[in-house]
Amino acid sequence: EDQVTQSPEALRLQEGESSSLNCSYTVSGLRGLFWYRQDPGKGPEFLFTLYSAGEEKEKERLKATLTKKESFLHITAPKPEDSATYLCAGVAGNQFYFGTGTSLTVIP
């Protein structure tokens, strides 16, 4: 069964305390792995797309990496405004499979 699993479900960090979010996938014929940020009451905001193992992408304090089985979203020196739910999704056959997300809280 095609599936995407994210861990941890929730993460609390002190401002400046770096950490990583995990997204493991079992999606046959994966064509891309996506990361989104979602703020309460809003739609997900596109962050990154990764297409092949070994690929890395960065944006401000965020870096996404991809292996053959999982993806990581590394957050370096987070700030309170980074607090949000981070979703990952795998796409295969034009269909997206979303994980249930990691709720990140960054404490000042």
Added chain:
Amino acid sequence: KAGVTQTPRYLIKTRGQQVTLSCSPISGHRSVSWYQQTPGQGLQFLFEYFSETQRNKGNFPGRFSGRQFSNSRSEMNVSTLELGDSALYLCASSLEPGTGSYEQYFGPGTRLTVT
């Protein structure tokens, strides 16, 4: 460039009623997907439309239906509403399939509450 717009933003309906939600994709995007988001289940795929045709469908009952118009705008309809249909309904648009780009851009969602 304007983003994905969804109307209405909030809706309260009673069990047994039906509801229609609307989505206007980003200009130039011809593929529209719909998702249901609930706290327990996360984002679940409903269906995808391209060129007025449903290309993919998730595992939802027939009470959930949709359509796409020639200008790429899409609507989804839920008939005979149940309490469990209360959720945030999200629409996402993307370029036409086959372009190699799978990036989806989401609208703000419609919050449906069924009482």
